[in-house]
Amino acid sequence: MRTTSSIFALALLTGSYAIPHGQLQNRLAGIQWADCPPELNAFDPHGRTFGCGTLEVPLDYTGEIPGTLKLDLLKVPAMKESKKGSILFNWGGPGGDGVFNMASASPIVQPMTGGEHDLISWDPRGTGETLAYNCYPNATDRAATVRWHHGQFANASEAALGRTWAEGKILADDCAETLKDIGSLVGTAFTVRDMFQIVDALGEDGKLRYWGFSYGTTLGATALAMFPDRIDRAILDGVQNPMQHYHTFGDPEMYTDSDETWQEFLKACMENPNACALAKHASSAGELGEKIDRLIDNLKEEPIPAGQSIFGYSEIKGLMIGKLYYPSQYSDLADQLEWMLTRNITAFSGLSGIEDPQTVAAATSPEALFGIRCSDKVPRTDNLELVRAELEGQIYRTSTIFGDTPTNTMTACAQWHFAAKERYSGDFRVKTSSPALIIGNTWDPVTPLKSARTISELFEGSALLQHNGHGHMTIAQPSTCTSKHIADYFLTGTLPQPGTICEPDTPLFHKKPKSS
Ligand SMILES: *[C@@H]1O[C@H](CO)[C@@H](O)[C@H](O)[C@H]1NC(C)=O
Ligand SMILES: *[C@@H]1O[C@H](CO)[C@@H](O)[C@H](O)[C@H]1NC(C)=O
Numbered sequence: 001m002r003t004t005s006s007i008f009a010l011a012l013l014t015g016s017y018a019i020p021h022g023q024l025q026n027r028l029a030g031i032q033w034a035d036c037p038p039e040l041n042a043f044d045p046h047g048r049t050f051g052c053g054t055l056e057v058p059l060d061y062t063g064e065i066p067g068t069l070k071l072d073l074l075k076v077p078a079m080k081e082s083k084k085g086s087i088l089f090n091w092g093g094p095g096g097d098g099v100f101n102m103a104s105a106s107p108i109v110q111p112m113t114g115g116e117h118d119l120i121s122w123d124p125r126g127t128g129e130t131l132a133y134n135c136y137p138n139a140t141d142r143a144a145t146v147r148w149h150h151g152q153f154a155n156a157s158e159a160a161l162g163r164t165w166a167e168g169k170i171l172a173d174d175c176a177e178t179l180k181d182i183g184s185l186v187g188t189a190f191t192v193r194d195m196f197q198i199v200d201a202l203g204e205d206g207k208l209r210y211w212g213f214s215y216g217t218t219l220g221a222t223a224l225a226m227f228p229d230r231i232d233r234a235i236l237d238g239v240q241n242p243m244q245h246y247h248t249f250g251d252p253e254m255y256t257d258s259d260e261t262w263q264e265f266l267k268a269c270m271e272n273p274n275a276c277a278l279a280k281h282a283s284s285a286g287e288l289g290e291k292i293d294r295l296i297d298n299l300k301e302e303p304i305p306a307g308q309s310i311f312g313y314s315e316i317k318g319l320m321i322g323k324l325y326y327p328s329q330y331s332d333l334a335d336q337l338e339w340m341l342t343r344n345i346t347a348f349s350g351l352s353g354i355e356d357p358q359t360v361a362a363a364t365s366p367e368a369l370f371g372i373r374c375s376d377k378v379p380r381t382d383n384l385e386l387v388r389a390e391l392e393g394q395i396y397r398t399s400t401i402f403g404d405t406p407t408n409t410m411t412a413c414a415q416w417h418f419a420a421k422e423r424y425s426g427d428f429r430v431k432t433s434s435p436a437l438i439i440g441n442t443w444d445p446v447t448p449l450k451s452a453r454t455i456s457e458l459f460e461g462s463a464l465l466q467h468n469g470h471g472h473m474t475i476a477q478p479s480t481c482t483s484k485h486i487a488d489y490f491l492t493g494t495l496p497q498p499g500t501i502c503e504p505d506t507p508l509f510h511k512k513p514k515s516s
């Protein structure tokens with residue numbers, strides 16, 4: 001086992017993962033399945049009832065803290081009788097909930113798997129009801145205390161980085177105080193072990209079948225590196241560079257294709273004037289780009305008051321990168337940017353891109369992203385200049401438009417107090433028992449093709465599939481070709497030929513199906 005820091009290597013030998021497979025089955029109660037409530041079943045186009053289950057797992061795999069933890073699971077039954085085992089899903093974030101996302105995404109992902117597997121997801125520790133990561137006692141208290149989600153991106157002004165740095169310290173201190181009993185139990189390596197507890201409890205072949213999105217690729221890469229002999233199928237879709245996840249302040253590589261994705265948005269806009277409201281404001285993509293650059297500068301100087309919010313520099317950049325995740329929302333993004341260009345304040349009331357602080361404050365585990373990501377990260381400092389050096393020295397250079405969007409997470413994570421009790425500290429040069437399928441989009445604003453290439457080169461025997469589409473992860477712009485490769489892989493283990501590129505089914509700014 002090429003896992004873990006040496007401190008825990010010994011302790012872990014007495015942990016439950018080391019118990020041979022058969023014995024574990026006897027010791028654990030297994031998954032207790034029941035029917036899911038109607039609001040979850042309602043997502044199923046076939047009127048089926050999903051299985052909702054719980055599984056008890058060790059709270060602390062080092063054995064230092066006794067006790068167990070209940071994981072919440074959801075199972076979507078296979079469409080066909082010839083069951084080929086279960087596929088586990090993680091939807092990213094980190095901090096994304098598993099149960100709800102499994103139910104709501106199943107109409108899209110189940111056909112893509114070929115329909116012969118049960119599909120299972122679970123709320124990873126730190127999310128949902130599972131060691132919920134709430135640094136504040138209630139939503140009112142959070143809204144009153146938390147300033148971090150108003151945090152400005154660093155390039156907003158001379159003062160922005162310093163302020164956000166101070167806000168990051170407040171959040172880190174508050175979480176350290178409130179969550180002192182559980183903070184170090186949340187992190188990716190323990191979640192990997194939880195995942196294999198699920199695999200064991202399913203009582204199938206003891207092997208992992210997995211599809212992870214975005215941060216789910218970091219979880220997946222860590223799982224493959226920790227348990228290379230226990231992999232049957234693994235798809236990493238929208239790949240993060242896991243080395244940077246553990247060893248940098250702000251994952252500079254993530255922004256490799258952000259600017260290019262934005263340029264492609266502008267080009268597609270000019271080519272589709274009927275579906276892109278911005279097109280009439282310029283005669284070329286270059287001119288339109290300059291107009292939006294000026295708009296961003298203008299909002300820095302003179303932000304727009306909208307309801308209870310102020311829409312300025314950081315908000316427009318947040319909106320832009322957020323919408324670049326979803327090509328189906330490109331027309332909406334164009335509408336909204338036009339409202340800003342014309343400072344049409346009436347139209348703003350319908351702007352869904354404005355994050356309502358109350359909604360954030362009321363989310364179930366609003367600090368989970370920080371809790372998981374920050375506790376995984378090795379570098380820490382109380383010296384802002386070190387963070388500034390990575391941010392301005394590396395990330396600004398990677399993306400001249402979106403390079404300051406990670407300011408909030410970087411400043412909080414650098415000053416975080418918890419370290420995950422176990423962190424995977426090995427490398428990712430791995431030969432798994434079955435090869436993995438690595439998928440990257442050509443124009444993904446946050447998980448570039450470069451990271452998919454890197455991981456595919458490290459995982460021996462794995463194949464890289466290039467999804468020649470826009471947005472974050474393959475499901476953002478569907479492709480029959482990509483879906484077929486995914487189904488072939490899950491059903492038969494067949495990997496695409498080297499150099500395979502799949503085209504999306506519908507072009508950008510395609511009006512139907514209407515985005516939500
Ligand atoms: C929220 O928590 C604070 C601090 O514990 C408490 O004083 C306050 O009454 C709580 N508010 C609500 C609405 O529960
Ligand atoms: C502002 O936006 C609203 C709603 O989209 C639209 O009906 C109205 O015509 C716009 N006003 C101007 C001056 O463009």
Ligand SMILES: *[C@@H]1O[C@H](CO)[C@@H](O)[C@H](O)[C@H]1NC(C)=O
Nearest residue numbers: 155396399400401402403404
């Ligand atoms: C920061 O601001 C400068 C000056 O406006 C600009 O040239 C640069 O592209 C900006 N970088 C980012 C990442 O916002």
